[in-house]
Each structure stands twice: as C-alpha cells, then as structure tokens.
Amino acid sequence: MNYSNPSKQLSIKQNRILRFVENFINTNAYPPTVRDIQFGCEISSTSVVDYNLRILTQKGHIRRSPDVSRGIGLAGNKEGFPRNMIPLLGFVAAGEPLTLPSSEGLTKEDAYDQVELPTAMLSGIRLRGTTDLYALRVRGHSMIDALVDDGDLVVIQPTTSVNDGEMAVAWLREENEATLKRIYNEGSVIRLQPANVQMAPLFVSPENLEIQGRVVAVLRTIV
Amino acid sequence: MNYSNPSKQLSIKQNRILRFVENFINTNAYPPTVRDIQFGCEISSTSVVDYNLRILTQKGHIRRSPDVSRGIGLAGNKEGFPRNMIPLLGFVAAGEPLTLPSSEGLTKEDAYDQVELPTAMLSGIRLRGTTDLYALRVRGHSMIDALVDDGDLVVIQPTTSVNDGEMAVAWLREENEATLKRIYNEGSVIRLQPANVQMAPLFVSPENLEIQGRVVAVLRTIV
DNA sequence: TTTAATGTAGTACAAATGTTCTATTCACTG
DNA sequence: CAGTGAATAGAACATTTGTACTACATTAAA
Numbered sequence: 154m155n156y157s158n159p160s161k162q163l164s165i166k167q168n169r170i171l172r173f174v175e176n177f178i179n180t181n182a183y184p185p186t187v188r189d190i191q192f193g194c195e196i197s198s199t200s201v202v203d204y205n206l207r208i209l210t211q212k213g214h215i216r217r218s219p220d221v222s223r224g225i226g227l228a229g230n231k232e233g234f235p236r237n238m239i240p241l242l243g244f245v246a247a248g249e250p251l252t253l254p255s256s257e258g259l260t261k262e263d264a265y266d267q268v269e270l271p272t273a274m275l276s277g278i279r280l281r282g283t284t285d286l287y288a289l290r291v292r293g294h295s296m297i298d299a300l301v302d303d304g305d306l307v308v309i310q311p312t313t314s315v316n317d318g319e320m321a322v323a324w325l326r327e328e329n330e331a332t333l334k335r336i337y338n339e340g341s342v343i344r345l346q347p348a349n350v351q352m353a354p355l356f357v358s359p360e361n362l363e364i365q366g367r368v369v370a371v372l373r374t375i376v
Numbered sequence: 377m378n379y380s381n382p383s384k385q386l387s388i389k390q391n392r393i394l395r396f397v398e399n400f401i402n403t404n405a406y407p408p409t410v411r412d413i414q415f416g417c418e419i420s421s422t423s424v425v426d427y428n429l430r431i432l433t434q435k436g437h438i439r440r441s442p443d444v445s446r447g448i449g450l451a452g453n454k455e456g457f458p459r460n461m462i463p464l465l466g467f468v469a470a471g472e473p474l475t476l477p478s479s480e481g482l483t484k485e486d487a488y489d490q491v492e493l494p495t496a497m498l499s500g501i502r503l504r505g506t507t508d509l510y511a512l513r514v515r516g517h518s519m520i521d522a523l524v525d526d527g528d529l530v531v532i533q534p535t536t537s538v539n540d541g542e543m544a545v546a547w548l549r550e551e552n553e554a555t556l557k558r559i560y561n562e563g564s565v566i567r568l569q570p571a572n573v574q575m576a577p578l579f580v581s582p583e584n585l586e587i588q589g590r591v592v593a594v595l596r597t598i599v
Numbered sequence: 600t601t602t603a604a605t606g607t608a609g610t611a612c613a614a615a616t617g618t619t620c621t622a623t624t625c626a627c628t629g
Numbered sequence: 630c631a632g633t634g635a636a637t638a639g640a641a642c643a644t645t646t647g648t649a650c651t652a653c654a655t656t657a658a659a
Contacts, residue, residue, distance in 0.1 A: 166636095181441075182449045182457060184406050186616055198638050203618070205636090218404075222445035222616050222645060226405045235457065236495065271492035272459065277597050297572055300523045300596075320598055349520055349572070373523075373594040374500050375543055387606090409646055421608045426648070428606090445615060445646050 163212070167205050169194050171214055174225060179235050184225040237275045241266040241288045245307065245322065247295030247330045251365055268306060270370070278310065278369045286310055286369070289322070298347035299333035305373045307333065309366035320348060324363040333368055386435070390428050392417050394437055397448060402458050407448040460498045464489040464511045468530065468545065470518030470553045474588055491529060493593070501533065501592045509533055509592070512545070521570035522556035528596045530556065532589035543571060547586040556591055 163171065173193045177185040185193070187202045196202055206225065209215045218224030227235075243252030243265050268288050270278075278286065291305045299320065301307060307322070315321045317337045323345075324331055334345035334355070343362050345355040386394065396416045400408040408416070410425045419425055429448065432438045441447030450458070466475030466488050491511050493501075501509065514528045522543065524530060530545070538544045540560045546568075547554055557568035557578070566585050568578040 164636095182407075183441075183444075183446050186445070187618090188616070196637090198640090199617080200619080200639080201637055220617065220644070222409070223406050224617085269494035269496060271494060271595070273492060274595065274597050294573065297523065297574065300520065300525050302523050302571065348525065350517065351520065369598055371594070371596040371598070372494070372497065374497050375592055375594070389606090410648090411646070419607090421610085422647080423609080423649085424607055443614070443647065447647085 245289040246292035308370035320368040468512040469515035531593035543591040
C-alpha cells in the first residue's frame with residue numbers, strides 16, 4: 154500500500170484496475186461494470202472497487218457518470234475512445250543524429266508526443282511483425298528522393314536488417330547522415346535505391362551502413 | 377412503414393435509432409440503453425425499441441450483447457468505436473478520367489470503400505474548410521513528381537479553385553490526363569509546380585486546366 | 600374478405616448494476 | 630501504546646436496465 158500518497162502515483166491495485174478498464178473497453182466497445190472490474194481484478198468486494206475508482210477519478214485517470222450503468226470512461230483519450238497511438242520520438246534530418254528508442258524498448262514516457270494511425274494501416278503493418286512502432290517527423294528536403302517531404306511523419310519498425318527492396322531508415326557513418334532508401338545487398342556493396350525510380354542509386358560498403366529500422370508508412374498533411 | 381422489406385433498407389424509425397446510437401456513442405463514450413433510445417427517439421415503449429434493435433441486428437447494422445446493460449455496439453466500425461471515416465471514391469492515374477463525387481455531394485453509398493484518417497490529421501484539415509473530404513487511390517508512378525507513389529492514398533477537399541501554391545488535383549484537357557501539382561496563377565498562364573522542388577514546372581493556359589480539388593493529405597503504407 | 604406479417608403500445612418482471620452502510624484490518628504517527 | 634487515516638470486506642438496498650408477455654393497429658398478400 155502507498156499510504157498518504159497525494160501524488161498521481163497509483164497503487165498496484167489502482168494500476169491493475171486502470172489497465173483492466175482500458176483492455177475491457179478495447180475488447181468490448183463498452184465500459185466495464187463495477188462487478189466486471191471486481192471479478193477481472195480478483196477484488197473481494199464492490200466497495201473496494203468503488204473506493205479505488207473514486208481515487209482514480211480524483212487523480213484524473215478516469216471519468217465517472219453517477220448512477221449510470223457502465224458510466225466509467227478513460228480520461229486520457231480524446232472523447233474517451235481507444236485510438237491507435239504510437240510514440241513520436243522526435244525528428245529525422247540528413248545531417249543530424251537519428252532519434253532512436255532507448256535500450257529498454259519503447260515506452261510512452263520516452264516519447265516526444267503520441268500520434269494516431271488509421272486502423273487498417275496499423276493492421277497491415279502488424280501482419281509483418283510485432284515489434285514496437287514509432288514515428289519520426291522529417292525535417293528538411295533531404296528525404297525527397299524517398300518521396301518524403303519536409304514535415305512528413307514516417308512510421309518506423311525497429312530492425313537492424315531488412316530484406317532486399319525494403320525501405321530502411323539508416324545511418325551513413327562516413328557521410329555522418331541519416332537516409333531513407335530501399336536497400337539491396339549486392340555482395341561487396343550495398344545499393345541504396347531512392348524510392349523515386351527516376352533517381353540514381355548510391356553504392357556504399359556494408360561497414361558504412363547502420364540500419365535502424367524499416368519504414369512502414371508515411372503520413373503527410375499538406376498546408 | 378416498409379412492409380415485406382427483406383433488404384437492408386431501413387425504415388425511418390430504424391434510421392433514426394441508428395443515428396441516435398452513433399451520436400450517443402460519440403458524445404458519451406459509452407453506448408445508450410434501450411430507455412436512452414426510447415427517450416431520445418420519442419418512442420412510446422421499450423418494446424418498440426427492442427423490436428427495432430432486433431431488426432437492426434438482423435440487418436447487420438448493430439451488435440447486441442444479451443442481458444448486458446448498454447450491450448449495443450455499431451457493426452460498421454471495427455470494434456464498434458466511432459472512427460474518422462471518409463469515402464474512398466476510386467482511383468487516380470495520369471491517363472484516366474478522374475473519379476469525382478456525384479453532383480448530389482458525397483454519400484456513403486457512392487463510395488468504393490471507406491478509409492480512416494487520424495484524428496489530428498482530420499482536425500488540421502477541417503480548420504481550412506468544412507466541405508466533404510474524399511480519398512482517391514493512386515495508380516502508377518505518374519504522380520511521383522508530387523511525391524506521391526503508386527498505391528498511395530490522397531485525401532481531397534473538393535474545390536474548383538485554389539490559392540497560389542496549394543496542391544491541387546486537376547484535369548488537363550488537351551493532354552487528357554489527371555495531375556497533382558502546386559498551382560500558381562501567372563496572369564496569362566498557369567504554372568504547375570511539382571512538389572519535388574528539384575523538378576521543372578509546366579506552364580498551361582487557364583482554359584486547359586480544370587481544378588477538381590485541393591490535396592490535403594497523403595497516406596502511404598509501404599510493402 | 601380473410602389471413603398473415605409487420606409494427607406499436609403498455610405493463611410487469613427479473614436481472615444487472617451502482618451505491619451505501621457497518622465492521623475490520625493495516626500502517627503510520629505522536 | 631493509542632489514535633488516525635487508508636484500505637479492505639461483506640451485506641444490503643435502491644436504481645437502472647433488458648426482456649417477456651399480452652393486446653392492439655396497420656398494411657400486404659392470398
């Protein structure tokens with residue numbers, strides 16, 4: 154128990170309840186009842202659930218509608234709906250170090266922001282792997298050969314190797330720059346092929362290239 | 377009343393109930409009860425609501441969880457949550473006629489499909505106007521100078537004129553082709569500027585150009 | 600005209616659900 | 630050690646909510 158804790162830090166039981174509510178809403182498209190939470194979190198009585206829900210409300214994690222069945226809502230998401238959010242870690246530009254996930258893996262706390270992906274886009278990406286996704290905002294026109302413009306959002310699936318023809322976000326050690334290119338392993342050299350097929354490829358030695366992730370989507374809002 | 381109607385066509389009352397359920401979920405982040413629907417749709421008894429809900433379930437518009445409070449879900453959206461859907465009207469390719477909304481304006485029935493947009497993207501676009509949005513899928517590499525690849529989704533805001541510098545989807549009458557370009561009115565000619573700033577512009581006469589809409593977003597999933 | 604199908608209407612009941620009350624336990628503080 | 634606040638626990642009650650039943654009205658089909 155965390156006695157006399159006026160902060161927003163939650164007890165183990167409160168965290169468990171919050172996760173249960175989020176998962177329940179994702180699974181069922183409606184919120185749980187107090188008894189759903191009681192059974193799902195193995196709590197002995199409805200008044201313990203009610204007591205913890207009151208604290209979660211005070212701490213701004215959930216909203217409740219009094220005397221309404223299933224009147225429990227998440228406070229974190231706009232309008233209370235679960236959305237397909239991934240972390241926006243920062244920026245990518247040619248001459249700047251790549252923003253990478255920490256070694257502990259991606260957490261919401263590491264992110265500069267959160268961005269939402271369409272459900273079909275996320276489903277399509279997830280068919281190809283279960284690693285965490287993250288997003289980077291493009292700075293500058295240096296990625297234009299990748300058909301990526303200044304301000305675009307690129308969605309990255311972390312990996313240190315890609316299959317031939319896949320588009321990667323990679324660091325060029327000698328040039329000291331980030332790049333987005335389709336990667337072809339041609340024995341002694343690596344061919345970096347721009348997505349714009351009208352542009353000439355680059356050839357680099359394998360030691361010069363450090364692949365950070367696979368580019369799986371691009372989102373562009375045009376001003 | 378629509379007697380002996382085995383199709384998915386709905387009665388006026390059923391349409392009203394379906395709209396009410398959608399609006400209620402949008403507003404409250406949880407589904408309505410039978411009595412919420414009764415009061416909201418000015419129906420005299422809970423059994424009329426229950427009867428119509430059963431028909432809406434049979435016709436595939438909603439899902440119900442029996443003996444569960446607020447066990448009503450929308451069937452149209454994945455997992456039953458409201459999403460930011462716009463119609464996908466068809467395709468755009470250089471040498472093919474543009475797929476355009478019908479003169480009655482956009483309706484869900486006209487669409488080839490529906491696609492989802494992220495909430496922030498939609499909010500950003502809607503700051504610039506309230507016209508209906510639609511999407512077109514790009515076929516071929518002819519839009520590559522617009523930094524748009526084969527298979528990309530472009531989001532269009534219908535308009536017959538754009539401000540200088542805005543990207544438009546337009547029909548070139550003499551060339552008989554669709555194009556995506558930034559548009560600059562230079563007096564006697566129109567300059568069509570590719571989004572790829574490394575490429576040369578085109579100049580056409582104003583009579584040759586028919587603007588269909590403003591391109592407001594691009595979404596690309598990379599295989 | 601009769602029958603059948605569809606839709607409406609009210610009421611009642613059973614189950615689901617939220618909240619309250621009382622008692623107890625635990626951990627911290629003076 | 631006693632007091633206090635936090636948290637747990639069980640039971641009960643009140644309200645909310647879904648569904649069933651019966652009866653009637655309207656429309657379409659035979």
